[in-house]
Amino acid sequence: MFSLSEENYLKAIFHLETAYKSGVSTNALAEEMQTKPSSVTDMVKKLAEKELVNYKKYQGVKLSEEGKSAAVEIVRKHRLWEVFLVEKLNFSWDEVHEVAEQLEHIKSEKLTNELDKFLNYPKRDPHGDPIPDANGNFSVANHQLLAELKPGDKGICVGVKDSSVEFLQYLDKNRISLGRQIEVLEKEDFDKSMQIKIDEVTHNISHVISTNLYIKTN
Numbered sequence: 001m002f003s004l005s006e007e008n009y010l011k012a013i014f015h016l017e018t019a020y021k022s023g024v025s026t027n028a029l030a031e032e033m034q035t036k037p038s039s040v041t042d043m044v045k046k047l048a049e050k051e052l053v054n055y056k057k058y059q060g061v062k063l064s065e066e067g068k069s070a071a072v073e074i075v076r077k078h079r080l081w082e083v084f085l086v087e088k089l090n091f092s093w094d095e096v097h098e099v100a101e102q103l104e105h106i107k108s109e110k111l112t113n114e115l116d117k118f119l120n121y122p123k124r125d126p127h128g129d130p131i132p133d134a135n136g137n138f139s140v141a142n143h144q145l146l147a148e149l150k151p152g153d154k155g156i157c158v159g160v161k162d163s164s165v166e167f168l169q170y171l172d173k174n175r176i177s178l179g180r181q182i183e184v185l186e187k188e189d190f191d192k193s194m195q196i197k198i199d200e201v202t203h204n205i206s207h208v209i210s211t212n213l214y215i216k217t218n
Contacts, residue, residue, distance in 0.1 A: 002052075006107050007041050009033065010052060010180050013063055013073035023217075024062020069136055073112075076132040078104040080115050082126035086126045087119065093097075093126040094168035128159025128178050128214060144217070146182065147192065147210035154161060156185045159214035167212060182215060 012032045014023040017153070026044065030037045048055040052067035063071060076130040085091040091099070109124075109179055112135055116122075123139065130138040143158050157180050160167065171177065177197060185202065186195040192207035 001107070002070060004047075005043070006047065007070070007105060009012070009047060010067055010071040011065065011074045011078075013061060013067065014075060017063065020060060023056075023062050025060050026124045029061070037106075037182065043049045072132045072136045072138075074104050076116075077106065078186050079129060079131040080112065080119065080122070082125045082127070083131070084115060092168075092172070094172070096126060097163055097165075112142035116196050124159075124180075127163045141214065142216060143214040145211055146184075146194070146196075146213040147207060147213050149184045149215060149217070151184050151187055153217060154181060155217035156181055158215055158216045159213065160212060162212040170209070175199075176203070178212070181214075181218075 006148055008030070012029060013024050016028055016032060020028060023218065026037045029044070030040045033040065044053060044055050044061050047053045048061075050066055052070065053060045053061050078100045081103040082093075082096040084097040085099060086093060086193065091130055110217045121133070125131055128141070130141060134140040145161070146155075146157075148156065155177055157176065158198065159178065170204070175183075180198050183197045184194060188194070192210070194205050194207075194210050196203050196205060
């Protein structure tokens with residue numbers, strides 16, 4: 001059994017490992033957890049003693065196999081609860097993250113498995129992220145950032161990199177959602193902003209927006 005704080009650290013390291021292949025730095029982890037690097041170091045040492053992470057000073061931290069398994073289970077619960085909140089309780093996709101953060105710490109394995117079954121074994125959460133199955137397996141999405149596309153390229157919006165409330169509300173306001181087809185009309189060399197078309201409606205979006213939308217090209 002892990003403490004709530006330990007689970008939060010394991011999940012944070014899991015998410016950061018995609019960007020830090022050789023090891024997650026304590027500074028990056030401190031920024032993610034919104035705490036001091038010294039506090040991160042103390043927790044990482046604690047996790048290392050439990051053999052949940054591999055840690056060497058100045059080389060960063062990586063999850064051990066046991067640590068990764070624990071992190072994947074937390075992520076699975078979090079994403080299943082997000083699906084439940086959206087599909088069954090009519091939450092919007094910008095409302096679910098904080099509530100799921102609380103629900104993900106429920107320890108019952110039976111509850112998680114029954115929730116998965118009740119939801120008919122969903123593969124993706126409301127933000128397009130893959131949901132691990134009961135064995136910890138999940139599909140790796142075949143997508144790219146909208147910012148990487150060229151004028152004339154088309155694709156389906158399949159996920160968001162930024163799942164903050166502000167970003168999701170911006171997307172709702174501009175009627176940009178998962179499953180919509182997006183066509184790149186123009187791309188500015190100066191600031192990388194784009195003109196895109198969704199359902200015959202033209203939008204001008206910033207580079208910040210295009211670097212936070214995942215597209216599966218046609």
